[in-house]
């Protein structure tokens with residue numbers, strides 16, 4: 203489902219070249235559950251951003267569901283992203299002035315789904331995520347854990363083939379973090395691949411496969427089939 207070949211990413215900071223990713227070879231199959239671990243600055247977010255089509259590599263190729271994404275223009279990439287990728291950030295990235303319902307329905311609006319169908323799907327999802335009584339709340343009226351559940355609902359309402367989560371529990375207490383991980387794992391059980399960056403070894407142990415990054419390289423992969 204995902205194939206990365208020889209991925210390089212170099213950032214220019216003033217005169218200095220920061221090699222954030224070096225020669226990354228990585229594949230993931232449909233429905234896998236993968237934890238990405240490693241020290242701060244090792245390239246985890248850079249890798250996830252490239253997988254999420256939020257950033258482009260300087261070299262190498264990225265194939266997603268038989269689409270060679272590296273040869274698409276920005277508009278075509280945005281289209282692939284909307285349909286195939288659900289991205290969950292550490293700091294939620296909800297639209298502050300919109301309610302939970304309006305945040306979650308955004309991808310459906312972009313996809314041209316009609317209002318009645320949108321309402322039905324958004325309400326079902328928010329109910330399932332334990333947010334049935336928070337539908338009309340704005341992000342600043344929700345707890346961190348509730349905001350992250352809204353963000354996950356928004357990221358997955360289009361039933362993407364992969365969920366990419368960058369330290370989704372990094373800003374939450376353990377109990378809310380657990381709720382969030384359980385929701386992500388439930389979606390994984392429904393067939394969406396889950397690739398999660400985490401600092402938490404306990405969370406890492408829950409994944410079927412663990413990748414350890416060091417200094418822009420994949421140092422260890424418990425199940426790479428490249």
Ligand SMILES: Nc1ncnc2c1ncn2[C@@H]1O[C@H](COP(=O)(O)OP(=O)(O)O)[C@@H](O)[C@H]1O
Pocket residue numbers: 213214215220221222240241242243244245246247248249
């Ligand atoms: N937009 C950017 N501009 C310059 N350097 C960056 C940028 N993004 C990341 N880096 C650098 O690339 C390296 C990897 O960063 P990152 O992928 O964020 O690491 P991690 O998520 O593992 O903490 C770091 O040295 C970081 O400073």
Ligand SMILES: [Mg+2]
Pocket residue numbers: 246247248
């Ligand atoms: Mg990071």
